[in-house]
Amino acid sequence: MPQAQIIDGKIYSERVRAEVAQEVARLRRDHEIQPGLAVIVVGDDPASQVYVKSKGEQSLAAGMHSVTHRLPADAHIDELLLLIAGLNEDARIHGILLQLPLPGHLDQRAALGAISPDKDVDGLHVVNAGRLANGEPALTPCTPLGCMIMLRETLGDLTGKSAVVVGRSVLVGRPVAQLLLQADCTVTIAHSRTKNLAEVCRQADILVAAVGRPRMIQGDWIKPGAAVIDVGINRVPFDNPEKAAAGKTKLVGDVAFKEAREVAGWITPVPGGVGLMTVACLLQNTVTAAKRQNGID
Numbered sequence: 001m002p003q004a005q006i007i008d009g010k011i012y013s014e015r016v017r018a019e020v021a022q023e024v025a026r027l028r029r030d031h032e033i034q035p036g037l038a039v040i041v042v043g044d045d046p047a048s049q050v051y052v053k054s055k056g057e058q059s060l061a062a063g064m065h066s067v068t069h070r071l072p073a074d075a076h077i078d079e080l081l082l083l084i085a086g087l088n089e090d091a092r093i094h095g096i097l098l099q100l101p102l103p104g105h106l107d108q109r110a111a112l113g114a115i116s117p118d119k120d121v122d123g124l125h126v127v128n129a130g131r132l133a134n135g136e137p138a139l140t141p142c143t144p145l146g147c148m149i150m151l152r153e154t155l156g157d158l159t160g161k162s163a164v165v166v167g168r169s170v171l172v173g174r175p176v177a178q179l180l181l182q183a184d185c186t187v188t189i190a191h192s193r194t195k196n197l198a199e200v201c202r203q204a205d206i207l208v209a210a211v212g213r214p215r216m217i218q219g220d221w222i223k224p225g226a227a228v229i230d231v232g233i234n235r236v237p238f239d240n241p242e243k244a245a246a247g248k249t250k251l252v253g254d255v256a257f258k259e260a261r262e263v264a265g266w267i268t269p270v271p272g273g274v275g276l277m278t279v280a281c282l283l284q285n286t287v288t289a290a291k292r293q294n295g296i297d
Contacts (some may be wrong), residue, residue: 003261003262004228004260004261004262004263004264004265004266004267005154005265005266005267006266006267006268006269007150007154007227007229007266007267007268007273008269008272008273009146009150009268009269009272009273009274009275009276009277010272010276012146012149012150012153012276012277012280013146013276013277013279013280014280016146016149016277016280016281016283016284017058017061017062017280017283019284020062020280020283020284020287021061021062021063023287024062024063024064024287025063027287027290027291027296028063031294031296033290033294033296034063034064034065034092035064035065035094035095035286035287035289035290036064036065036066036067036090036092036093036094036095036286036290037055037059037064037065037066037067037093037094037095037096037097037121037282037283037286038066038067038068038069038087038090038093038095038096038097039052039055039056039066039067039068039069039097039099040068040069040071040080040083040084040087040096040097040098040099041068041069041070041071041099042070042071042072042073042075042080042099042102042103042106043071043072043073043102043103044073045101048099051099051279052068052099054279055097055279055282056068058279058280058283059283059286062283064283064286064287065092065093067093069083069087071083073103074103074105075103075106077106077107077110077111080106080111081110081111081114084096084098084111084114084115085114087119088114088115088116088119093119094119094286094289094290094293095119095121095282095285095286095289095290096115096116096119096120096121097121097122097282098111098112098115098122112124112125113125113126117131117139118139118289118292118293119289119293120139121139121142121282121285121286121289122139122141122142122282122285123138123139123140123141123142123144123145123175123285124141124170124171125139128140129170129174129175132175132178132179133178135182137292139285139288139289140175140179140285141171141172141175142277142278142279142281142282142285143171143172143176143231143274143277143278143281144172144175144176144179145179145277145281145284145285146274146277146278146280146281147172147176147179147208147229147231147274147277148176148179148180148183149277149281150229150268150273150274150277151183151206151227151229152183154227154266155206155227155266158180158183158184158185158206159183159184159185160184160185160186161185161186161205161206162185162186162188162203162204162205162206163177163180163185163186163187163188163204163205163206163207163208164187164188164190164200164201164203164204164206164207164208165177165180165187165188165189165190165208165210166190166191166194166197166201166207166208166209166210166211166216166217166254167191167208167209167210167211167212167231167254168189168191169210169212172210172231173189173191173208173210174189176208176210176231177189180206180208185206188200188203188204191211192211192213192216197221198218198220198221201217201221201222201223202221202222202223203223204222204223204226205223205226205227206226206227206229207222207223207226207227207228207229207264208229208231209228209229209230209231209232209253209254209255210231210232210254211232211254212232212234212254213232213234213254214232214234214236214252214253214254215234215252215253215254215255215256215257216232216254216255217230217254217255217256217260218256218259218260219256219258219259219260219262219263220259220263222260222263222264223263224263224264224265225264225265226263226264226265226266227264227265227266227267228255228260228264228266228267228268229268229273229274230253230254230255230257230267230268230269230270230273230274231253231254231274232252232253232254232255232270233251233253233270233271233275234251234252234253234254235249235250235251236249236250236252237249237250238250251270251271252270253268253269253270253273255267255270257269257270
């Protein structure tokens with residue numbers, strides 16, 4: 001059996017960003033609307049700073065209005081809520097993204113809940129979760145949206161396929177299961193405590209791994225020819241003893257990639273897969289929010 005085809009996140013993310021740029025240009029030309037994204041970052045977490053910079057650069061490259069608000073790590077919750085309230089009222093801002101995680105003293109649920117659901121481009125507000133569960137138009141979390149774009153582009157019609165989602169987080173597992181249901185798949189949500197997890201995974205035509213454990217999904221857990229979407233991003237020591245001894249690390253997914261590629265039909269790599277789609281889908285969500293707020297199809 002030939003090796004699985006790679007689902008290349010670089011190709012799909014570039015396509016999404018190009019489509020976003022075209023739509024931004026149309027909105028600016030025909031409606032004099034420039035989609036605006038505001039990113040809020042609290043503290044100086046190095047990883048968050050990298051992500052925020054990337055989001056700002058890509059939104060500007062697409063022709064969007066982009067602002068970043070930085071608060072100190074010891075900011076009071078009232079300061080954060082006041083900033084969010086101002087952005088909710090700002091007509092130039094169509095999408096608000098709160099960079100997570102927040103410092104431990106801040107109430108993350110309260111902060112996310114303060115964002116207007118119509119500007120919640122991360123799709124984490126309970127109103128958007130409810131809309132998604134009811135099959136209504138909703139701003140959808142970016143990573144699940146990216147997973148679905150990749151699956152549809154790779155497999156075409158998903159109707160009737162058996163899908164297993166390993167992971168039940170509100171950020172990925174639950175919303176991607178809802179999106180798969182809307183695509184007429186038969187969906188099973190599994191997790192680290194599922195009995196006979198390997199056997200459950202072997203039933204999947206589509207396997208989405210979002211459990212947050214490095215290389216947990218083994219090659220013999222995968223149905224031959226299945227499409228495997230690996231959402232996991234885990235930093236582990238190098239296999240090479242010298243590099244590991246030097247403290248060097250690398251990124252791996254939730255799937256044992258080399259083994260899985262020998263069995264699956266299609267597979268996303270880590271890095272270079274789903275992760276690249278997340279920021280692209282954030283831009284897409286911002287454009288969607290701008291259109292809905294202005295009654296534009």
